[in-house]
Amino acid sequence: MPRPLYVFLLLLCALTIESQSQKTQTSTTASSTAAAPRVEVSLRDGWRFKLGPESTTELQAEPDATWTTVSVPHTWNRVGYYKDAPASHINTAQNVVTTQGVGWYKLAFTPPANVAGMESFLQFDAASRIATVWLNGTLLGTHKGGFSRFRLDSTAALKPGQENRLTVKVDNTKPAPGSSTADVLPLTGDFFVYGGLYRPVSLVFTRKMHLDLMDYGSSGVYAKTTSLASGRAQVDVRARVRNDSEQSGTVMLRTLLIDFMGNVAAQQEQTVAVEPASVAESIASLAVPHPHLWQGVEDPYLYRLVVELSDKSGQLVDRISSPFGIRQVRFDPNEGLFLNGKHVTVHGVGYHQDREGKGWASEPADVAADEAMMREMGVTGIRLTHYQHGEPIHDLADRDGLVLWDEIPLVSQWTLGESLQPTEGLRENARQQLRELIAQNFNHPSVITWSIGNEIDFGNSIPAFVGNKTGAIPDPLPLLKELNQLAHELDPSRPTTLATCCEGIRYAPDTVVPITASVTDLSGANRYFGWYYGMPSDLGPHLDALHRTRPLQPMAVTEYGAGGAISLHSDNALGGPESRNRPQAEEYQSYIHEQNWSTLSSKPYLWGTFLWNSFDFGSTRRNEGNAQDINTKGIVTFDHKYRKDAYFFYKANWTATPTVHINSSLYTERAYRVTDVRVYSNARMTSLRINRRLVGVLVNCPERICVWKDVVLSPGTNNIVASGSFPNGDVEDKTQWHLSDAAAKTVNIDCGALVAGDSEGKHFGSDTFFEGGTAGAISGPAAWGRVPVPPKIAGTNKQEIAATYRSGSFTYRISVANGSHHVILTFVEPSLHRGDRIFDVFANGQKVITNLDVAAAAGGSLTAYQRDFEVKATDGMVIIQFRPSKGDAIVSAIEVQ
Structure with a gap:
């Protein structure tokens, strides 16, 4: 199917599904004569919030005037700001809120009366980082972990057709020995952990017999491609059927795979008997003739997986429908990633979920805009760091053919204080978050690997953000091996991975780091040559040495890059010493990416490369560049609007989209009469003009970097125009530089x-x-x-x-x-x-x-x-x-x- 037609049909299908979904959704005041088999009620508006006391007793004494009205998604935190031109930014020194602790939410709502007799579940797509929930004064439960969906059975406490009162205590206290969050990952990290109900909250109503909603936030359905051969595919679908009644029951389980035109590509029916108050599992094996494969960005074809439960009379009891892609993935230690037997080049980025002004409380439209900006640059893979991300980015990656690295928040630290062993509570929390990650994202074809950790191999080279330790250093290997085994038990079809910081890096003569990369099937290397240590030219020999150490383990580079401030500029990226703090010239960031990519693109054994980072993000560990509490390594600014120069370097190299971009466009007040002019261009011929005077024409610029040396500027305004010649016409980029009379002389x-x-x-x-x-x-x-x-x-x-x-x-x-x-x-x-x-x-x-x-x-x-x-x-x-x-x-x- 031609891709434009496929995209149109995909959009049409999505709109149809969304329309149907909206028809089955019920507002908090809606009522009808008969409830559908499954009803979802959005709890978005009308919440009251306050940063509050620790206990419910103290909370009851708080007057209503101290509460503010909010909508969910919501966070009480606002972190990070640029110091220059504050009027042009959302966040400022005056409006940031970095308070971590307890926040309270309460909501009065009236569910429809016709759901009486149905099971009800409160669904939180995420609450950071501990949530305790009461409904009408009844404690429903507590969830520890700020990134995964969780559900609580609210059937006994809910009052259909009447006003209900929901109270949620959310705690994002910074972990410390003895704190409420001491056993909740992450314990630390170079990113800020926002607090709040920052993803949607809803009520889900089902019949007594339903697909299991209490299975670690999953859909209760697990589908995977088990074979591709001779023009046929086999898809195995495991369904968990839950019976919440007091009598045993039998349902007809129907599993269908529906192609994009609405035709049934494969189906199977089974009878499933379930004992009272229990769960039964059933596996359907679907044989799909002539399967249309999910082939990444080349052809991200999606079927719809439909699982239905019907009673003896044929009445529909429950139903779920979700996209599904038929595909198999193979990693080769020398040749990289293969998708359905075809080699795929993974041009990747790291991605944090916060943005200026919203923190973690972004909307699906925000995520879609981010993903579109990444795809415009030529991204084919995303490392979802350093925690579980929400459903929107997974759905978009499925739709557009991006491959995903999913990760749990085991980041840099797994013990507190001087303890050498993680507590049992922390180990259980790590297992829980891994179970949730895999259960909730199992069916996404875009997910190709499960990561069990990031940079927990510092050894005795511990950075300041982890904290000082004396004496012996904790050993991460027992915990990693436990998680690696669990990941394989939960999903034998996908390889495990983790990202390392320090193997082969000599920070000091006495540096000793644990070798963690060998624990998992794949490895990822976070390496910052030319930024935190060494020179860019050191990267190639270092990667070759790692490859020789474990020649049978597929490897990716999972972080590389440099900070860049769009208000700080350099006349020569080689003119200063290392620049990891201040200043952080935009030109130096571009230089590091140019040098790193030149090396990475020449290493065929890398199955993927993921630059750090797609967007600037909040981190109260940072005071650097032009920013406070922002990690400035993003190639797009914190408001997710301004693309830095390095963005266009990758766009010129990673896409066929006609691209011409003049570097240092914001360096408008020039210091010197003579300068080099750098342009990123993927045109065969690129010309440069200043004040309509032709400076020169360059042909097929190496690595898409065109440089005109020793260009003379005129006093006053210099109109710079770079133009690339493409088959469908010329593409231009323009900027203005000013040279004062003093600088001219x-x-x-x-x-x-x-x-x-x-x-x-x-x-x-x-x-x-x-x-x-x-x-x-x-x-x-x-x-x-x-x-x-x-x-x-x-x-x-x-x-x-x-x-x-x-x-x-x-x-x-x-x-x-x-x-x-x-x-x-x-x-x-x-x-x-x-x-x-x-x-x-x-x-x-x-x-x-x-x-x-x-x-x-x-x-x-x-x-x-x-x-x-x-x-x-x-x-x-x-x-x-x-x-x-x-x-x-x-x-x-x-x-x-």
């Missing part, structure tokens, strides 16, 4: 700076025009996610300019107009003593400074010292060379006037 370089520091009266650019040397900062590296505190530097009012430097033996080649120029050099000795560092400076071949000892000349370290001289340019260039005779040469700033 002078060159002010903040040496060693990735992003230029602030300076009174002068506009400095970041470090560029250099050859050789190493960038450094006097303040040194910062702690995890925190800003370094620079020392006070004497003798200057340009603290940020003086605090960075370039050292070694190096040269600056600075393009200028011919004629005489006045050069001012600023030096600061970071730490050495007199006589430890001696060097000469040459300008256009002439020695202008001899045997400079900065410490001696300045009178000690951390004191600014300046020298100036005249130089004449005759060929449009000032060349300044720094040549050491002892130690390394050093310079903090260069001004050419």
Whole structure:
């Protein structure tokens, strides 16, 4: 079937199903003469909420005026904000709410009278992270875990046709020894755990005999493709039939697979007898001739799986209907992922569920917009991190052919305090959340692996967000092996996996980490070469070494990337030291992705790659880039609106969609007259024009990166236009850069700076025009996610300019107009003593400074010292060379006037 027609029919079918679903849904005030076999009542509106006391006794004393009216989904938290241009952002320093603890919800509702005699279940799609529920004063139960659907039997407490009062206590207290959440995963993580009823709440009514709703939040139906051969497929469907009556009963179980045109592709009928107050299981084996396979993004064909229960008279007792894709997956350790025998390239992203202004309380339309933005970029796989995500993203992935990595929230830590063993309560919670993850997502063809953890292999290289530990380090292997075995018992058809951080990474000479990757069938490596450690060029040899260590285990790269702030810019991504905290130039993020992808795309043994991350997300561990409490590694901003430059790098590489994108578009006030212009383009020919003047045309730019070197800007406005030639016409991208008169005449370089520091009266650019040397900062590296505190530097009012430097033996080649120029050099000795560092400076071949000892000349370290001289340019260039005779040469700033 042609894909456009298939998509149209899929949409038509979805609308029909939605229409039918809406007809069977009942509002909280609706009534009818006869109830359907299954009725679902949305409990969305009319809730009252307050951040409250711990106990119900204290709560009863709270006056109504202290409660606010809310709709569900709802969270009381608002986390993370950008510090620049606050008026343009939703979250600000004034409106964030990071309070973690107890919140209370109450709702008065009237269910329809005609559901009398039916079983009723309160369904919560998620409540973070512990929920305790009362209905009409009766305690229904408590659920521990903030990410999975759970149901509570409300039959005995519900009053059909009358006003009912529902009360829910939700607790997202930060786990600590002795706390209410000490045994509830996750114990920690580089993300914020929001509180509230942040996914939908509903009431579900069924007959006494029904498909099991108390099976870990599942549908009570489990379907899988067991064979594909000779133009036939076999689909086994296991159904759990529950009898909540006091008498034994018999039903007819009918299982159907219906194709997209509404035809029955396969069916089977069985008689199922169920004892009172018990569950019986039955397996139907459906033989499907000439199956239309679910072939990922190439052809995401979906059948509808229908399971019906009927009584002896043929009356329908219960029915569920859900999409189902026939497919089989194979992972090869050398060649990657195969879907129904065809190789599939997985271009993936990590995905967190929060967004600015809404936190975790997003709507299905929000998730759909996110997924559409990912697909526009060419994404074919999503790692759902670091916890179970909701039904909407799974349904969308099924529909559009994306493959999913599903994960439980066993993140970085599994004990608290100095304990070396997880508590039995925590082990049980991990098992429970794994059971829920698998039960609720079993039938989705998009899900290809179950992940049992993320980065629980830090060993003694524990980052600050996990917390300090002394003495022995807990061993994660017993818990991992237990979960791995359980996952295989629950679903033998899918492989297990986990993501590691630290194997083969030497953070320090005494680093010892547990090897956890060998526990599961597949492995995923979170690796940040060029960001947290090492150089981008280290990634390839590192991955090859891991592959050699376990040559029979399929491997993916599950995190890589860098932070990027759209308000911070660099003239040269190689101009500064590592940038994990501040500053985080958008250009450096692009550089890291370019370098990493160049390596990853050359490794055929990787079954998938998942960049980190699709969107900026909330994390109170972070103070970096231009943001507070936001992890800025997203390639789209926290409001899910602005696509950073790196987004277009992948779009140009991962799609055939005509793509032309000028980098650094938001770097509008330029520091230098001469600059490189970078454009991501998948056009065969790409041209660049500035103020209608053709700069040049490039053909088939390698890795879709077009670079025009040493482009000269004009004073005032520069209209930049990049144009790509495609079969269906040209595609353009435009931006405007401004060059001040001062910047056109002078060159002010903040040496060693990735992003230029602030300076009174002068506009400095970041470090560029250099050859050789190493960038450094006097303040040194910062702690995890925190800003370094620079020392006070004497003798200057340009603290940020003086605090960075370039050292070694190096040269600056600075393009200028011919004629005489006045050069001012600023030096600061970071730490050495007199006589430890001696060097000469040459300008256009002439020695202008001899045997400079900065410490001696300045009178000690951390004191600014300046020298100036005249130089004449005759060929449009000032060349300044720094040549050491002892130690390394050093310079903090260069001004050419």
